[in-house]
Amino acid sequence: MGISVEQVTKSFGSFRAVDNVNLEVDSGSLVALLGPSGSGKSTLLRLIAGLEQPDEGRIYLTGKDATYQQVQDRNIGFVFQHYALFKHMTVRQNIAFGLEIRKTRPAVIKERVERLLDLVQLQGLGNRYPGQLSGGQRQRVALARALAVEPQVLLLDEPFGALDAKVRKELRAWLRRLHEEVHVTTVFVTHDQEEAMEVADHIVVMNQGKVEQVGTPAEVYDHPASPFVMSFVGPVNVLPAASTLFRDTAPQGVSAQTSVFLRPHDILVETEAGEALTPARIERLLHLGSDVQLDLLLEDGQALTVHLPRDKFSELTLDDQEIIYVKPKAARAFPGAPGSASQMNGRPHAVVF
Amino acid sequence: MASNGKPELGRPQSRPQISWGKWLLIGLALAYLGIVVYIPTVNVFVQAFSQGVGPFLGNFANHEFVHAIKMTVLIAALAVPMNTIFGLCAAWIVARHQFRGRALLLTILDLPFSISPVVAGLMIILLYGRQGWFGPLLQGADIQIVFAYPGMVLATAFVAMPFVAREVIPVLEELGTDQEQAAHTLGANAWQTFWRVTLPGIRWGLLYGVVLTNARSMGEFGAVSAVSGNVAGKTQTLTLFVEEAYKQYQTQASYGAAVILAGLALVSLALKALLESKTHVPRRVQF
Amino acid sequence: MGLTLTTRPAGLLRHFSWPWAVTLGYLGVMLLLPTLALIAKAGTETPADIWRIATDPVAVSAYQVTVGASLAAALVNTPFGVLVAWVLVRYPFPGRRVVDALVDLPFALPTSVAGLTLATIYSDTGWLGSLLAPLGIKVSFTVYGVFVALVFISLPFVIRTVQPVLQEMQSEPEIEEAARSLGANAPQTFWRVTLPPLMPAILTGFALGFSRAVGEFGSVVIIASGIPYKDLVAPVLVFQRLEQYDYSGATVIGVVLILISLVVLLGINLIQVWGKRYG
Numbered sequence: 001m002g003i004s005v006e007q008v009t010k011s012f013g014s015f016r017a018v019d020n021v022n023l024e025v026d027s028g029s030l031v032a033l034l035g036p037s038g039s040g041k042s043t044l045l046r047l048i049a050g051l052e053q054p055d056e057g058r059i060y061l062t063g064k065d066a067t068y069q070q071v072q073d074r075n076i077g078f079v080f081q082h083y084a085l086f087k088h089m090t091v092r093q094n095i096a097f098g099l100e101i102r103k104t105r106p107a108v109i110k111e112r113v114e115r116l117l118d119l120v121q122l123q124g125l126g127n128r129y130p131g132q133l134s135g136g137q138r139q140r141v142a143l144a145r146a147l148a149v150e151p152q153v154l155l156l157d158e159p160f161g162a163l164d165a166k167v168r169k170e171l172r173a174w175l176r177r178l179h180e181e182v183h184v185t186t187v188f189v190t191h192d193q194e195e196a197m198e199v200a201d202h203i204v205v206m207n208q209g210k211v212e213q214v215g216t217p218a219e220v221y222d223h224p225a226s227p228f229v230m231s232f233v234g235p236v237n238v239l240p241a242a243s244t245l246f247r248d249t250a251p252q253g254v255s256a257q258t259s260v261f262l263r264p265h266d267i268l269v270e271t272e273a274g275e276a277l278t279p280a281r282i283e284r285l286l287h288l289g290s291d292v293q294l295d296l297l298l299e300d301g302q303a304l305t306v307h308l309p310r311d312k313f314s315e316l317t318l319d320d321q322e323i324i325y326v327k328p329k330a331a332r333a334f335p336g337a338p339g340s341a342s343q344m345n346g347r348p349h350a351v352v353f
Numbered sequence: 354m355a356s357n358g359k360p361e362l363g364r365p366q367s368r369p370q371i372s373w374g375k376w377l378l379i380g381l382a383l384a385y386l387g388i389v390v391y392i393p394t395v396n397v398f399v400q401a402f403s404q405g406v407g408p409f410l411g412n413f414a415n416h417e418f419v420h421a422i423k424m425t426v427l428i429a430a431l432a433v434p435m436n437t438i439f440g441l442c443a444a445w446i447v448a449r450h451q452f453r454g455r456a457l458l459l460t461i462l463d464l465p466f467s468i469s470p471v472v473a474g475l476m477i478i479l480l481y482g483r484q485g486w487f488g489p490l491l492q493g494a495d496i497q498i499v500f501a502y503p504g505m506v507l508a509t510a511f512v513a514m515p516f517v518a519r520e521v522i523p524v525l526e527e528l529g530t531d532q533e534q535a536a537h538t539l540g541a542n543a544w545q546t547f548w549r550v551t552l553p554g555i556r557w558g559l560l561y562g563v564v565l566t567n568a569r570s571m572g573e574f575g576a577v578s579a580v581s582g583n584v585a586g587k588t589q590t591l592t593l594f595v596e597e598a599y600k601q602y603q604t605q606a607s608y609g610a611a612v613i614l615a616g617l618a619l620v621s622l623a624l625k626a627l628l629e630s631k632t633h634v635p636r637r638v639q640f
Numbered sequence: 641m642g643l644t645l646t647t648r649p650a651g652l653l654r655h656f657s658w659p660w661a662v663t664l665g666y667l668g669v670m671l672l673l674p675t676l677a678l679i680a681k682a683g684t685e686t687p688a689d690i691w692r693i694a695t696d697p698v699a700v701s702a703y704q705v706t707v708g709a710s711l712a713a714a715l716v717n718t719p720f721g722v723l724v725a726w727v728l729v730r731y732p733f734p735g736r737r738v739v740d741a742l743v744d745l746p747f748a749l750p751t752s753v754a755g756l757t758l759a760t761i762y763s764d765t766g767w768l769g770s771l772l773a774p775l776g777i778k779v780s781f782t783v784y785g786v787f788v789a790l791v792f793i794s795l796p797f798v799i800r801t802v803q804p805v806l807q808e809m810q811s812e813p814e815i816e817e818a819a820r821s822l823g824a825n826a827p828q829t830f831w832r833v834t835l836p837p838l839m840p841a842i843l844t845g846f847a848l849g850f851s852r853a854v855g856e857f858g859s860v861v862i863i864a865s866g867i868p869y870k871d872l873v874a875p876v877l878v879f880q881r882l883e884q885y886d887y888s889g890a891t892v893i894g895v896v897l898i899l900i901s902l903v904v905l906l907g908i909n910l911i912q913v914w915g916k917r918y919g
Binding site: 375378379381382383385386388389390391392393394396397400435438439441442443445446460461464465467468469470471472473474475476477478479480482484485486507510511514568571572573574575578579591592593595596599604607608611614615618619621622623625626 | 658737746748749759767855858
């Protein structure tokens with residue numbers, strides 16, 4: 001087992017940042033902690049690193065109890081959102097820092113620094129200062145620095161959060177490849193569900209200090225364990241079970257007030273009336289790229305968002321204000337979930353992301 | 354935490370250690386400040402009031418003492434407004450214009466701080482003294498500058514010159530030109546814009562500079578000492594009175610003047626702290 | 641062409657507006673003219689005379705005392721200044737704001753008052769002097785008195801230059817956390833990660849403190865006896881020459897003092913450039 005978190009709680013004043021969390025991370029896996037800001041994901045990462053002390057619970061790193069170990073003794077690699085490079089040191093000196101602290105022989109340091117510069121593709125920039133590098137380059141230096149000490153776990157706190165969209169996209173793919181090469185147990189924090197899905201083997205969805213669900217990207221997306229996960233990992237419509245949309249396809253065993261969740265692409269669109277189809281008017285058409293978004297109004301006044309693939313959209317030749325017919329292909333209700341009813345009360349409209 | 358009832362297994366000693374080290378460092382810092390600054394300052398008040406308030410008040414019956422207070426106030430009353438107007442103009446030029454020699458002007462503005470006050474006094478004597486450049490001219494017109502009030506004002510204004518500009522420049526830069534441009538678009542002329550938009554925007558920074566200028570003006574010793582001739586009852590300021598009385602073994606009178614100046618220093622520091630919380634301009638080395 | 645003709649006067653007018661006139665006029669009369677008078681006065685002497693006055697044994701010993709005591713004071717104030725700045729920025733403790741405000745006391749307290757109270761405290765019967773007297777250390781009216789006065793007046797410089805840099809570092813706790821995560825303990829983190837970026841500020845504070853101490857007059861003239869070869873410093877020597885109406889002597893030594901200041905000023909500028917080398 002790479003990392004094991006047992007019943008860990010951490011409060012800041014009266015705010016419970018991490019609330020009785022249990023988590024197992026397999027050796028060599030690449031795990032994303034996903035959640036909105038304030039969900040406790042960064043605090044959990046800092047607890048694993050030893051940058052925070054838990055109020056309760058235990059933390060094991062590669063099988064050994066590290067709960068009361070100091071940060072500097074844990075042999076971890078930590079990458080910060082804003083890089084945290086030492087500005088007065090060159091790229092080489094930054095990468096060598098952890099090794100020098102460990103009194104590694106200079107020849108070994110030299111060799112390993114060069115190897116890491118290769119790994120992060122910054123061969124020519126070893127003698128530059130961090131101030132002379134771009135954001136993406138700085139973050140790669142930070143990664144090389146963290147990897148130089150051959151950590152038992154690599155922890156990354158919103159590693160791409162400060163970068164612009166294009167660089168972020170490149171670095172995601174690069175991190176994925178890097179992990180395949182080094183295979184160190186890696187945990188990274190993100191609030192971007194797309195990033196989590198693209199990079200991680202497993203996703204840990206967190207909300208209000210608790211773990212909502214742990215699973216592969218497919219599991220989390222296709223079988224969300226709670227309304228929160230359902231809404232957080234992708235766009236979703238929330239409608240009352242009593243809506244006309246569900247006249248003929250009402251989910252089993254739910255009361256009329258229960259909220260039903262359905263993804264915008266899980267809706268069938270036809271131009272002709274037919275069995276189990278509900279009429280709706282197109283209020284707005286948005287071109288999103290590969291998809292087209294239809295903002296619909298149902299007969300009962302409920303709003304509904306639908307995503308159609310481009311080719312399907314062209315085939316149907318839809319227009320603004322046109323009346324179309326829709327049917328849910330898949331929907332999900334969480335009758336047992338305490339949050340679902342209260343959370344959605346008073347806002348019966350579609351929630352769109 | 355002990356409250357959760359779990360065994361304190363391997364709990365590191367680091368926390369109490371950090372706090373112990375922290376208090377050690379605080380103690381060391383305060384001890385140093387205590388020896389270097391606090392004890393000497395407290396001593397001024399202790400010495401001045403060691404025999405009660407009576408002897409201190411008795412100083413006010415001394416004509417030279419009262420005259421020294423008057424001179425100190427009169428010098429500041431002229432030197433501070435002069436430096437304030439100059440400082441405002443210089444700050445406006447530096448903060449609102451890009452021109453060749455801007456960096457040079459900034460360096461020149463700070464120059465009086467790197468010149469020893471005695472040398473500043475010497476310069477004024479060389480300029481306006483009997484053998485100075487303007488000496489014959491002034492003598493012909495029967496105007497005395499050196500060893501008189503005008504020279505003391507010039508010397509004081511010299512050493513306190515940079516404060517207002519230094520404090521107002523960053524405030525003006527932070528204020529930006531948006532509001533001034535808005536005022537112009539609304540039909541305000543340069544003068545109206547300055548009075549109604551710029552000045553209210555920089556008032557705390559300006560006041561801060563004025564407080565520092567005043568503190569330095571009233572407290573200046575070296576430059577004034579050089580140009581004053583130090584004639585008791587005529588060209589003697591409070592700071593000069595302190596030295597003179599001390600050299601005459603009138604320690605009580607000396608501390609009587611010193612305690613007024615120390616009180617003034619404390620008031621200046623209090624005002625400074627108050628204004629700092631209002632301006633939010635990053636603090637630099639002052640005085 | 642018409643365009644340039646109409647904008648030229650406007651541009652000229654802008655550059656010779658009231659603020660420009662006041663600034664340049666004031667600087668000219670108050671700063672430039674006196675400085676020129678000093679240089680011109682020095683220029684009336686022959687180079688040989690200048691050299692003789694500047695290297696007069698009394699003057700040389702005064703430079704030595706001045707520079708030596710100023711260096712010693714700045715050296716003592718540097719580590720303690722860093723300590724005070726560190727404590728003020730890092731550790732919230734009761735009364736911190738008052739302690740912070742009182743750091744500027746040596747700036748605000750007139751130098752003659754500082755000299756007076758230091759002379760009293762360090763006299764043989766004073767609070768601190770009576771503790772040192774049994775050890776055979778006399779402070780008042782000796783070179784130690786000069787040192788004590790210079791420590792007092794140059795105390796705030798290192799504190800006030802280091803404090804804002806430390807304060808700025810507070811917004812980046814990750815830097816030190818990164819060092820810790822890489823295995824550095826607290827002392828290693830301080831020496832290798834926290835201190836190096838502070839060095840330009842520390843050196844600047846040191847230089848400013850030194851420069852201020854070199855020019856100090858008021859406190860020294862009171863606590864020291866002003867006897868050549870013993871505790872006479874250069875600014876006091878300038879004053880003594882003035883009192884003797886020896887304007888040439890005062891001028892030459894004054895110019896030497898200004899040259900020392902300029903060298904230090906240049907040094908500070910070089911430190912600033914060096915401090916920005918990381919880009």
